[in-house]
Amino acid sequence: MIKINDAFIEPVSLQAKNVARLRKNYNFHKEMSDTLHRMLNAMEPNTYICPHKHENPHKREVFFCLRGRIAVLEFNNEGEVTDSIILDPKLGSYGTEIAECTWHTLIALGPGSVAYEVKDGPYNPIDDKDFAHWAPREGEPGCQEYLKSLTEKILIIK
Secondary structure, rough: OOOOOOHHHHHHHHHHHHOOOOOEEEEEEOOOOOEOOOEEEEOOOOOOOOEEEEEOOOOOEEEEEOOOOOEEEEEEOOOOOEEEEEEEEOOOEEEEEOOOOOOOEEOOOOOEEEEEEEEEOOOOOOOOOOEOOOOOOOOOOOOOHHHHHHHHHHHHHO
């Protein structure tokens, strides 16, 4: 039995705080070829996850916020936010499911935020994600400005 509690989560969260990307995954699945992937996503504010979708092959994703605050956004093909939710277990907002072929991103709104993610596998870095053409890729100029604009939209919407 794997017990997902503060003692299990904290080391992953500390790793996220100490890497340049400000996020760290802990995979529960044993192989990238597994048909179901389960992982912890520890994220800190200012980490940038480029909006993306999982298409060809189509994959669903489910996110549950274990601690902290995480915004999940969906977009249309032009990059306009079409839906959003702020996951915060203290407020009774626990999770969301992202449909196949849907543009989305996550934004850590508080320090020490950790999501439990379930996603269809297998993982192949060549075709796992289609990145949005209307958003900067991770590491490109403009990432922090784009992240800030999304965060401001979320806080206005909610």
